[in-house]
Amino acid sequence: MATKLNSTLLIKLFFIMFCSVATLPPVLCKELKFAATEWPPYSGANLKGNGFSPQLIRKIFSDNNVEVQVFILPWARALKGTIEGSFDGLLDVWYSEERAKSLHFTDPYMFNRIKFIKRSNSNISFNKLADLKSYKIGIVRDYAYNEAFDSSKEIAKISERTFIINFYKLLHHRIDLTLEDELVARHEIKKYHLYYLKR
């Protein structure tokens, strides 16, 4: 037992000395903690491997034998925790000059495209936002979509608690359009269909 403990200690001691002497990047010398927020299918506590972005970050650092931990938290806590250094990094972040003052941004790894969704037999099209003023558009309360859209007074925006409520209203002709990130919308619609198929 003593021999086993001693050898473990020696290995740890050697590793610490090796890291400090060779001045390797910190990535080779520690575990990394990442924060993310519940945003399926990008990240989510109930998704396989916590979702696409957590799996990407694990693959990114897999060559370095680093233990990667991902914590799914409310957005404000995840952002604050990363700025204050409680987490090494934050996943699924939009760049802003304000955020870049306190964080280092990587190259982008994915697009987040907000698209309008209509019934397949609808002939609605638009070139400018003003083209949409005669339609009822379902939005999610407190979401920031786009500055021009959010501030527009001429568009009839009807807010609901979730995207899937808007999707249901769209199917039942209670609204003409809704909008969401394309991947998020497809994920939510798939989940909605699976739920109703099981009933």
Place this chain on the structure above:
Amino acid sequence: MLSENKLHVAFSKDNESLTEVFNKKLEKMQKDGSMLQLMLEHDFLLRLNLHNNDMSN
């Protein structure tokens, strides 16, 4: 489409070196197809939008 934003990883101020490690491995994964594989595993491939697939800043 109403708008498009790019998703990044944001590292804390003490971890600037990790940005470079991330970017290098991401580029490798985009070239060797492992990024595409990961996207497939998560149902991320909608339509291959090749003309609009520029991930640069």
